[in-house]
Amino acid sequence: MRKKSSLTLTDLLIGSFLLLVCLFFVYRIKVGLNYNWAWDSIPQFIFRFDKENNEWVSGILMTGFYTTIRLSFWGIILATVFGVISGIAKTSSILFLRWLATTYVETMRNLPPLVIIFIAYFFVGDQLLSPLGIDDWAETLSPASQNILSILFAKPGYLTSFFAALMTLAIFEGAYITEIVRAGIESIDKGQWEASHALGLTWYQQMRHIILPQTFQRIMPPMAGQFISLIKDSSIVSVISIQELCFQGIELMTSTLHTIEIWTVVTLMYLTLTLPCSLLVEKLETRLNLSLR
Amino acid sequence: MTEKKFGDYIINVDNICKTFPNGVKALCNFSTNIRRAEVVVVIGPSGSGKSTFLRCLNGLEEIDSGSIIFDGIPLDDDKKNRLKIRREMGMVFQSFNLFPHMTVLENVTLAQQLVRKSSASVAKSVSMELLEKVGIQDKVASYPAQLSGGQQQRVAIARALALKPKVMLFDEATSALDPEMIGEVLDVMKTLANEGMTMICVTHELGFAREVSDWVIFMDEGRIIEGGTAEEFFSAPKEERTKGFLNQIL
Ligand SMILES: Nc1ncnc2c1ncn2[C@@H]1O[C@H](COP(=O)(O)OP(=O)(O)OP(=O)(O)O)[C@@H](O)[C@H]1O
Numbered sequence: 255m256r257k258k259s260s261l262t263l264t265d266l267l268i269g270s271f272l273l274l275v276c277l278f279f280v281y282r283i284k285v286g287l288n289y290n291w292a293w294d295s296i297p298q299f300i301f302r303f304d305k306e307n308n309e310w311v312s313g314i315l316m317t318g319f320y321t322t323i324r325l326s327f328w329g330i331i332l333a334t335v336f337g338v339i340s341g342i343a344k345t346s347s348i349l350f351l352r353w354l355a356t357t358y359v360e361t362m363r364n365l366p367p368l369v370i371i372f373i374a375y376f377f378v379g380d381q382l383l384s385p386l387g388i389d390d391w392a393e394t395l396s397p398a399s400q401n402i403l404s405i406l407f408a409k410p411g412y413l414t415s416f417f418a419a420l421m422t423l424a425i426f427e428g429a430y431i432t433e434i435v436r437a438g439i440e441s442i443d444k445g446q447w448e449a450s451h452a453l454g455l456t457w458y459q460q461m462r463h464i465i466l467p468q469t470f471q472r473i474m475p476p477m478a479g480q481f482i483s484l485i486k487d488s489s490i491v492s493v494i495s496i497q498e499l500c501f502q503g504i505e506l507m508t509s510t511l512h513t514i515e516i517w518t519v520v521t522l523m524y525l526t527l528t529l530p531c532s533l534l535v536e537k538l539e540t541r542l543n544l545s546l547r
Numbered sequence: 548m549t550e551k552k553f554g555d556y557i558i559n560v561d562n563i564c565k566t567f568p569n570g571v572k573a574l575c576n577f578s579t580n581i582r583r584a585e586v587v588v589v590i591g592p593s594g595s596g597k598s599t600f601l602r603c604l605n606g607l608e609e610i611d612s613g614s615i616i617f618d619g620i621p622l623d624d625d626k627k628n629r630l631k632i633r634r635e636m637g638m639v640f641q642s643f644n645l646f647p648h649m650t651v652l653e654n655v656t657l658a659q660q661l662v663r664k665s666s667a668s669v670a671k672s673v674s675m676e677l678l679e680k681v682g683i684q685d686k687v688a689s690y691p692a693q694l695s696g697g698q699q700q701r702v703a704i705a706r707a708l709a710l711k712p713k714v715m716l717f718d719e720a721t722s723a724l725d726p727e728m729i730g731e732v733l734d735v736m737k738t739l740a741n742e743g744m745t746m747i748c749v750t751h752e753l754g755f756a757r758e759v760s761d762w763v764i765f766m767d768e769g770r771i772i773e774g775g776t777a778e779e780f781f782s783a784p785k786e787e788r789t790k791g792f793l794n795q796i797l
């Protein structure tokens with residue numbers, strides 16, 4: 255159904271009410287708030303000119319933004335891999351696999367993310383990743399490869415904690431993706447299984463060619479929604495000192511006290527990541543509605 | 548009708564039983580043998596186990612007891628045997644069950660490449676030939692949702708034929724169709740029958756049964772009540788239940 259896009263009286267009333275609320279806030283900030291505005295000190299936290307090397311370098315908020323992008327990008331990929339595997343396991347006919355996947359999902363969904371972050375970080379980081387000696391190995395690489403590593407992941411010396419945070423985030427979000435994938439697979443008409451079974455396809459061929467392609471088409475919108483959550487949730491790894499956007503924001507705030515300016519910039523930076531995803535969701539939903547008619 | 552030459556038995560069904568987990572006895576001591584090139588029509592009231600019989604034949608349902616032997620291969624717990632049997636039987640469903648994310652051509656081509664390991668070009672030419680046979684040659688690039696029910700069902704028949712099956716199973720292939728489309732699907736089925744395909748058809752189309760079937764089975768409550776040639780069966784049914792059923796739907 256297409257909604258009318260013309261303004262009605264109700265729209266005007268709601269609009270003017272919102273305008274009044276905004277004016278009130280501006281008034282409060284101007285008059286009531288005894289705040290030292292320092293917008294001019296903000297740009298240096300985004301980009302600044304390095305006089306020694308004579309070049310522009312990213313400021314502290316921008317480097318945090320990069321880390322958030324890296325975490326989100328790899329997080330989305332890894333979480334999707336985890337979610338798809340365990341989502342398939344959840345619909346498996348093998349009881350043990352179903353139990354395993356259910357245990358995973360329920361653990362992740364019934365614990366506060368902070369608790370998971372700390373447990374997983376110390377387990378994954380200290381027990382699994384540290385012994386691998388990734389950082390020591392990275393130090394021995396050529397500057398060029400070190401450069402590539404730091405563009406893709408993190409600087410040598412920070413790699414172990416970055417991967418630990420990444421894994422934690424992916425494991426956590428993967429649990430939610432599991433449920434999306436499971437529901438998607440179960441929503442496929444059982445006639446599709448039967449027809450492909452009758453054609454003599456093996457289970458793997460059924461999944462690969464018949465079930466999963468249709469599932470992915472269907473779960474695009476909720477998946478994109480989950481990716482937005484992942485981008486937002488990436489801020490929780492600030493508690494384990496990953497220097498992503500929120501962490502940098504907090505650091506700057508305590509040292510400069512320019513609270514409003516800093517968080518305005520941080521807000522805008524998050525929005526540049528999440529808004530495109532939201533628009534994508536909307537696009538996908540209309541397309542899905544069209545194709546299902 | 549011209550005399551057909553039947554071959555040896557291709558399917559032996561011996562004393563099979565199927566009880567669903569909810570306690571419904573769908574098949575009880577069900578036995579029948581089917582010869583090559585034979586067209587068997589199965590009729591019976593709703594819930595009598597017709598679909599269950601077809602689904603047991605190609606392993607969509609597991610039987611509890613009894614045995615099914617297809618072309619010398621027993622349908623047992625051996626996964627390889629089950630796969631082999633499925634690949635020699637084509638099945639056409641009441642609800643078509645085409646793959647909606649693939650074009651008509653891809654629907655017909657897919658299994659040839661995955662199951663028979665045909666090359667893309669061979670698979671494509673076989674598919675085009677079959678689609679022409681069922682009269683869909685000008686819609687090969689369409690998606691199933693863009694076709695009418697009758698067209699979809701004809702594609703489904705072509706898809707099942709693509710593996711060159713030894714037997715075709717039809718489960719109420721025309722029941723979901725608008726009346727004006729039933730004929731086009733029945734015509735395809737008649738052509739197949741005349742070409743000597745072994746067919747087991749569950750159907751309510753008695754005209755079709757009369758015209759092409761070599762053997763008619765009437766079943767009720769999971770059992771065969773009566774079987775006979777089309778002529779015997781329709782002109783002189785022996786059992787009271789058969790008479791009742793025929794009176795009801797004629
Ligand atoms: N998956 C199932 N679980 C439980 N009971 C089932 C299942 N499938 C079929 N049945 C039951 O088994 C009996 C036989 O069903 P079947 O579908 O074989 O009948 P049918 O002769 O094909 O009927 P129709 O003409 O309505 O298609 C019915 O009583 C039905 O309710």
Ligand SMILES: [Mg+2]
Nearest residue numbers: 597598599719
């Ligand atoms: Mg049925």
